[in-house]
Amino acid sequence: MNTLPTQLNINGKDVLLLDVEARDLLALTLRDDLDITSLNIGCDTSQCGACTVDIDGKAVKSCTVLTVQAHNSKIVTAAGLSNGSILNSLQEAFQDNHALQCGYCTPGMLISATALLREIDTPSEEQIRDALKGNLCRCTGYQNIVKAVLDAASKISSKTEAKLHDE
Amino acid sequence: MMNDNRNGSSHRSYIGDSILRTEDPHFLRGEGRYVDNIKLPSMAYSAVLRSPHAHARIVSIDLKGALEVPGVVGILTAASLEPDNFLIQPNWLVGDINVPPHYLLAREKVNYVGDAIAFIVADTRAIAEDAKAAIHVEYEILAAITDERTAMDKSEIYANVDDNLAGTFNLNSGDYDAIKDDADHILNFTLKNNRLIPNPIEPRALVATVDSSNDKATLYIPTQVPHLHKRWIAETLNWPENKLRLISPDVGGGFGAKMHLYVEELLVCIAAKKFRRPIKWTETRSESHVSTHHGRAHTQEIEVAFNNNGLLLGMSVHIYANLGAYISNMATGIPTVNCLGFASGTYNLTAFKGRVDLLLTNTVPVDAYRGAGRPEAAFIAERVLDRVARYLKLDPYDVRELNVIREFPKKVGLSEFDSGSFSAALKTAAEKVDYKHWRDQQAKARSDGRLLGIGISNYTEVCGVGPSWLMPLVGFDRGGYESAQIRVHPDGKVTFRTGSMPQGQGHATSYAQIVATELCIPFEHVEVVYGDTDVVPIGIGTYNSRSMAVGGSAAFHCAQKIVSKTKSIAALLMKSDVANVTYANGFFCSSELEPGNEISFVEVARVASRGHTLPPGESPGLEETYIYDPTGMSSPNGCHIAVVEIDPETGVIDILSYVAVDDAGTLINPMLAEGQIHGGVAQGIGQAMLEEVVYSDDGQMLASSLLEYALPKATNTPMINSSFLSTPTSTNPIGAKGIGEAGSIGAPPALVNAACDALSVFGIDHIDMPLTPPRIWHAIQEAKNIGGSK
Numbered sequence: 001m002n003t004l005p006t007q008l009n010i011n012g013k014d015v016l017l018l019d020v021e022a023r024d025l026l027a028l029t030l031r032d033d034l035d036i037t038s039l040n041i042g043c044d045t046s047q048c049g050a051c052t053v054d055i056d057g058k059a060v061k062s063c064t065v066l067t068v069q070a071h072n073s074k075i076v077t078a079a080g081l082s083n084g085s086i087l088n089s090l091q092e093a094f095q096d097n098h099a100l101q102c103g104y105c106t107p108g109m110l111i112s113a114t115a116l117l118r119e120i121d122t123p124s125e126e127q128i129r130d131a132l133k134g135n136l137c138r139c140t141g142y143q144n145i146v147k148a149v150l151d152a153a154s155k156i157s158s159k160t161e162a163k164l165h166d167e
Numbered sequence: 168m169m170n171d172n173r174n175g176s177s178h179r180s181y182i183g184d185s186i187l188r189t190e191d192p193h194f195l196r197g198e199g200r201y202v203d204n205i206k207l208p209s210m211a212y213s214a215v216l217r218s219p220h221a222h223a224r225i226v227s228i229d230l231k232g233a234l235e236v237p238g239v240v241g242i243l244t245a246a247s248l249e250p251d252n253f254l255i256q257p258n259w260l261v262g263d264i265n266v267p268p269h270y271l272l273a274r275e276k277v278n279y280v281g282d283a284i285a286f287i288v289a290d291t292r293a294i295a296e297d298a299k300a301a302i303h304v305e306y307e308i309l310a311a312i313t314d315e316r317t318a319m320d321k322s323e324i325y326a327n328v329d330d331n332l333a334g335t336f337n338l339n340s341g342d343y344d345a346i347k348d349d350a351d352h353i354l355n356f357t358l359k360n361n362r363l364i365p366n367p368i369e370p371r372a373l374v375a376t377v378d379s380s381n382d383k384a385t386l387y388i389p390t391q392v393p394h395l396h397k398r399w400i401a402e403t404l405n406w407p408e409n410k411l412r413l414i415s416p417d418v419g420g421g422f423g424a425k426m427h428l429y430v431e432e433l434l435v436c437i438a439a440k441k442f443r444r445p446i447k448w449t450e451t452r453s454e455s456h457v458s459t460h461h462g463r464a465h466t467q468e469i470e471v472a473f474n475n476n477g478l479l480l481g482m483s484v485h486i487y488a489n490l491g492a493y494i495s496n497m498a499t500g501i502p503t504v505n506c507l508g509f510a511s512g513t514y515n516l517t518a519f520k521g522r523v524d525l526l527l528t529n530t531v532p533v534d535a536y537r538g539a540g541r542p543e544a545a546f547i548a549e550r551v552l553d554r555v556a557r558y559l560k561l562d563p564y565d566v567r568e569l570n571v572i573r574e575f576p577k578k579v580g581l582s583e584f585d586s587g588s589f590s591a592a593l594k595t596a597a598e599k600v601d602y603k604h605w606r607d608q609q610a611k612a613r614s615d616g617r618l619l620g621i622g623i624s625n626y627t628e629v630c631g632v633g634p635s636w637l638m639p640l641v642g643f644d645r646g647g648y649e650s651a652q653i654r655v656h657p658d659g660k661v662t663f664r665t666g667s668m669p670q671g672q673g674h675a676t677s678y679a680q681i682v683a684t685e686l687c688i689p690f691e692h693v694e695v696v697y698g699d700t701d702v703v704p705i706g707i708g709t710y711n712s713r714s715m716a717v718g719g720s721a722a723f724h725c726a727q728k729i730v731s732k733t734k735s736i737a738a739l740l741m742k743s744d745v746a747n748v749t750y751a752n753g754f755f756c757s758s759e760l761e762p763g764n765e766i767s768f769v770e771v772a773r774v775a776s777r778g779h780t781l782p783p784g785e786s787p788g789l790e791e792t793y794i795y796d797p798t799g800m801s802s803p804n805g806c807h808i809a810v811v812e813i814d815p816e817t818g819v820i821d822i823l824s825y826v827a828v829d830d831a832g833t834l835i836n837p838m839l840a841e842g843q844i845h846g847g848v849a850q851g852i853g854q855a856m857l858e859e860v861v862y863s864d865d866g867q868m869l870a871s872s873l874l875e876y877a878l879p880k881a882t883n884t885p886m887i888n889s890s891f892l893s894t895p896t897s898t899n900p901i902g903a904k905g906i907g908e909a910g911s912i913g914a915p916p917a918l919v920n921a922a923c924d925a926l927s928v929f930g931i932d933h934i935d936m937p938l939t940p941p942r943i944w945h946a947i948q949e950a951k952n953i954g955g956s957k
Contacts, residue, residue, distance in 0.1 A: 021293075032292065037204040038197025040419070042368040043452035047873035050368055078197035091195040095187055098838050101846065102671030103194030104201065104368045104419030125886075132881040136873075138368050138420050139671045140842060141849030141910075142881040 006071045010036060011080035020067045027051040027062040038079035038107050042136065049135035052108035053077050059115035078107035081114065090114060093152035101139035109135045113149045122153050181680035181690055185838035190675040200416035202387045203372040207445040211240050213438065214295035215431060216285040216302050217457060218277035221311035221529040221866020222324065225275055228285065229303040236301055238294035240442050243286040243434065245274040253403050255428055259500040260642040264334040267325040267527060269493040271430045278324060279492035279529050280868050281457025286434045288442055311529040311866030315489035316466045318526040333490060333525040336503035340580045341518030346481035350472035354554055359935045360543045362464035362489065362860040365536045366878055369419020370455045375435035376445035383410045384436055389418040391426040391668050392708030395645055397700045399428045400436060415698035421670035423535035424459050426710050427496035453872040461860060462536020464489035465502060465543050471551050477559055477566040481518035484510045484547060488525050491532035498534045499525055504641050505540025508581025512548025513589040513627045513804060514570040519580045529866045537850055538911040539711065541628035549624045549916030557927060563920065564602060567593055567625050582629055584802040588830045588892045593625045596806035599888060600826040605810050613928060618813040620925025624917035627804035630905040631716035635796050648796040650705045651721035653682065653729050655789035657776035659769035661686065664696045666706015667718040672907060673839045674714060680835055681719050681901065685726030687753045688768055705794065712905025715835055720899040721795035728791040733771045739782045740766055740774065799898035803905055805829035807913035809921040818944030820856060820922060822885040829909050830892040833902035837891065840906045844889045847910020853879045855918035859937050
């Protein structure tokens with residue numbers, strides 16, 4: 001079996017994997033080999049989005065990436081959004097708006113929402129739903145997730161406004 | 168919102184507060200503790216070889232190549248399980264049921280695509296899959312049955328189940344045949360309640376391990392019913408129950424799918440003992456489609472007798488229920504006790520005649536899925552109302568108004584409605600959606616050639632199972648109670664243990680609200696524990712929307728026991744008669760003493776733990792248990808109204824407005840209740856518009872992955888206007904009914920009624936779910952070809 005050494009930076013930490021098989025999926029390498037469980041596996045056809053992580057600034061379903069393809073990439077999972085135990089604005093907005101129930105889709109949802117808010121400061125409901133259509137949730141019906149992203153967007157943009165005014 | 172609760176000095180009631188969930192932060196940080204996250208030293212992985220054929224004789228199984236794959240630990244087949252030949256026994260058998268044998272691994276025959284044949288254990292996931300691929304099985308293919316309506320006419324799958332009919336259930340009240348003769352009109356039609364896959368986003372996963380120091384097995388399992396699962400596993404394998412522990416850490420959604428006994432749960436336990444290593448099993452999503460039990464799957468033949476003014480006189484219902492290839496845990500009860508008796512919905516009927524045939528087919532077993540029989544029932548009632556209205560050219564709102572039950576308690580068939588707001592919900596929902604406005608809009612739209620439709624669903628259900636004495640009468644081999652334990656620590660902090668097992672419902676928060684309220688202590692001082700059968704001594708679990716009604720009542724009563732003991736200790740400390748002691752806001756007061764002599768709950772906890780000064784007869788410590796057995800079940804109700812527009816060119820349905828007015832009595836946490844409505848309605852949208860399990864004629868499951876099975880996405884669901892009425896039930900001390908399943912019960916009829924209302928201009932009376940664009944489009948074309956639009 002072909003194996004390759006692979007260098008990853010995950011949530012700010014450098015990791016060198018010595019024997020990665022060519023067929024290994026990033027989602028499984030992160031979970032099974034590196035014990036990173038801040039992404040989940042919910043399907044095997046890349047529909048559900050529970051495995052979504054940020055790779056070099058893009059929200060990516062890690063089940064669609066061979067681990068070796070991610071060589072020298074910077075990966076951020078939901079665990080990398082919070083500062084230790086302190087939740088960021090988006091995570092807080094999720095809690096404030098009851099945007100999670102069983103929590104299984106949540107790590108992927110957060111990464112996709114983060115990617116959206118990087119692109120669009122104040123997205124509309126339609127833009128949010130469109131950005132999250134690759135993340136399946138069976139519990140919430142999406143309503144409170146959309147509200148949470150709207151809430152986070154307004155808080156983040158008003159913080160930015162305030163910052164701009166201060167400068 | 169949150170008061171300063173130092174020293175319990177500003178206690179308040181938390182009931183009805185939308186307190187943010189204490190369980191959220193760890194999920195948000197990506198620290199969910201799902202079973203597939205668990206890794207134990209020297210843990211092995213496993214895979215299941217499943218039948219690719221719907222019905223076949225197993226001629227031979229060749230394991231040679233598989234066993235030679237490096238890293239394989241061992242492979243189990245039916246031969247490995249001789250002579251025990253363990254059988255999975257269903258837990259709910261309604262009436263006389265012919266139960267086909269269900270072995271852990273197929274013996275001689277496979278009976279559905281997905282039927283387990285071999286269990287492969289290896290050092291890694293990949294090796295287990297590689298070895299699985301190296302197993303050679305020779306089959307002799309047999310004819311397969313998939314359709315419930317015609318199963319009785321096909322050859323038998325099992326020798327002991329004649330005509331593939333596992334059992335029959337009849338329910339009659341009044342004399343339908345006499346009523347029928349008196350009626351002005353009779354309507355006959357057939358409904359299909361489409362087979363669904365529950366699909367919680369967390370696939371099933373298991374880790375079994377045996378502690379060799381005491382031969383005790385621990386099974387990590389995402390289950391809705393830890394104590395029941397423990398009992399079933401011990402019973403099936405003949406293991407002593409004190410040597411088995413089940414732990415459910417976080418469960419990523421259940422919806423009924425995670426409360427049945429599955430072969431894998433037994434196989435990992437057997438393998439852990441045999442190979443003396445922890446064993447993990449995790450299903451893939453595609454695998455789950457053929458290994459985790461389905462829901463619904465009825466063909467329903469309906470006849471309704473009614474008068475010219477729209478008054479319903481009677482109904483006759485014949486349900487063909489597809490149970491799949493084996494009788495799953497609760498399978499016989501769902502279409503019968505849970506469904507047939509409620510097919511008359513919220514409406515008065517003079518007579519009801521009902522029959523359910525339970526059919527076996529070569530398909531995935533069918534069992535409870537959110538709503539479990541009540542969505543199937545509400546669909547009947549609500550389609551009947553709309554069909555009657557349309558037949559008589561009356562407004563469906565008016566026909567509902569005419570027939571709805573207004574006085575409680577009321578018994579119709581099996582349904583005993585303790586209380587309800589059937590009429591108020593209908594009225595409120597119509598106001599909130601602005602029914603008149605939409606009827607006006609519909610008229611305008613029609614003149615423009617646009618298709619607008621309004622659909623009402625005025626549902627009810629009975630949930631919160633239930634009085635334990637009732638269970639054996641319906642063949643349900645479990646209790647209906649729930650347990651509560653409160654431990655007050657020496658510093659006055661509280662641990663609350665419950666037999667409930669949430670899969671996203673927020674119990675860590677809602678139970679703390681109840682306990683803190685009843686103990687008059689701050690919410691933050693209560694820790695809620697569940698999901699470990701060594702820690703929680705007894706329990707039933709979370710399903711049938713029972714946790715607040717039954718578990719919450721247990722919590723309530725348990726707290727009263729703590730209050731009673733603390734009061735008697737406080738009385739002693741205050742040298743007063745206990746009759747003169749009151750407890751409020753975290754402080755005990757004696758009317759025999761001047762103000763300023765109050766004693767705090769914290770102080771009493773300290774005293775109880777020291778044991779220095781206790782009333783005669785009281786022992787040290789402060790810990791109480793209460794097992795609550797319900798005296799009745801309760802009937803939540805609601806009215807959902809959907810407004811849709813259908814594009815005649817594409818068949819696409821747009822939901823323009825969705826109003827949900829639901830009544831679940833006392834809501835412990837309204838935010839959580841609303842979340843349950845959102846999720847339930849989304850699943851109802853799934854059933855009505857997107858989801859369907861399709862089988863080919865030879866029994867191949869065509870909805871084999873999420874590529875083919877359309878779960879609702881963020882672009883499929885509307886913003887739901889959700890609000891609540893409150894008619895508390897008197898059947899339990901906190902007045903709570905159930906809300907977890909209401910959305911999935913109310914939504915499908917509202918959506919189908921709306922779509923049929925929109926399409927009525929073409930003379931279309933009914934379209935089966937799911938209302939996909941091709942289905943709608945074809946129905947329109949067909950109607951145009953037949954009669955043209957009106």
